[in-house]
Amino acid sequence: MNRQAEKEVSPLKQVAVITGDIINSQTSEEGEGWLPALQDYLSKFGESPRDWQVFRGDSFQVIIEEPEKALLFAIGLKAVIKHFKKLDVRMAIGIGQVRTRADQALQSNGEAFVNSGRMFDSLKKQTLAVKTPWQDFDKAINLFLKLALLTMDDWSETSAEVVAASLEKPGATQKEIADLLSIPQSRVSERLSRAGYDAITDTERYYRESVTKRLQQGE
Template identity: 65%
Template sequence: MSEKTETIINGLPQVAVITGDIVNSQGYEQTNDWLSALKELLGECGDHPKMWQVYRGDSFQLLLKDPSDALSISLKLKATIKRFKELDVRIAIGVGALEHEAEQVLQSNGEAFAYSGRKFDSLKKQTLAIKTPWQDLDKAFNLFLKLALLTMDDWSETRAEVVMASLQHPQATQQEIATLLSIPQSRVSERLSRAGFEAIKETEQYYRAAIKERLAALSSHHGKRTE
């Protein structure tokens, strides 16, 4: 994965932390199947154990140096786990400062870790939520996510598979996705439509732009203040 430029504010990098766990994992017999898929995806996001770790059997934490990637990665995590019947994933995104980066992510700390941990502890029925330094952004995005989850929580294994392929290959046409999955193009179109993919993709793009804009404004403000 290529290194991205970090946003540094008050001498501290601004990051995202994803804390999650697998829903219904204890009753699932083929643990190695979903665990291998989870680790493969986390491995694409960074090095183990500095950037991600799985702990307590079905919980995980991931550090992202580019906070704008957090919702995209979370959607991939959702789609990855929903490919396994009866399983789901709970995820809390925290955006903020990284104050101490250890050799193992579970020993790192900072604002982003605190936000992610607290938001995760507060999750009840909602399976995806976010906490940032900006309350207005949190309020808007948690409402967007609550609406999106009405569809996402009901993804079947086949819809999740098509969503995952589309997220992994964003430039691919529906026909190319169909070829990749060995199914008719009409099936791809139908599953993406029922998965609410277009609206979810627009929400992800809006999140990405909003986070970049807020961090740029904060960085600019900090720079003017310290000149």
């Protein structure tokens, strides 16, 4: 690593770091077709290797400069990956200060990286969890996520496809989503309902508003 490429970051700067891996990637019936989809999704949020990296074949780490958007990122990625039969993704969101930004995401460090890594290592059956400097918030959001995952973990490929499209185009009508996916509008409504879309977006909104408020207050 080029030490001169490292950059010390203001200790007040907080980011989100997501550490994750693809579940069942080695037994996927669709080969590695999921890998380009993962890389394409990650590329929307920055450049590799500075902002994100895929490593060990099916693991990844991504730095989200706006922590309040991290859960939206994670839900969207889950929808993208679950569009592939029998695949899922396990993720840990860590929020905190970043001490050093290196030319490679995996070589950067700070509280956000520690929080993400430790939470990821503690994941067992739960496929998505959050660790932040705010313990009361962690307790609430992880309970909400545990409930939301009862539905999210069971998304079918078709439901995941509609959720991914709806998240990518938040202002689109159901008819516009239907036209995009070349399916009847009634199917969009049915699949979003089956996917628990309203409750999941409510959880995301709670996360986003809570994190934004705490960051603004400098907690």
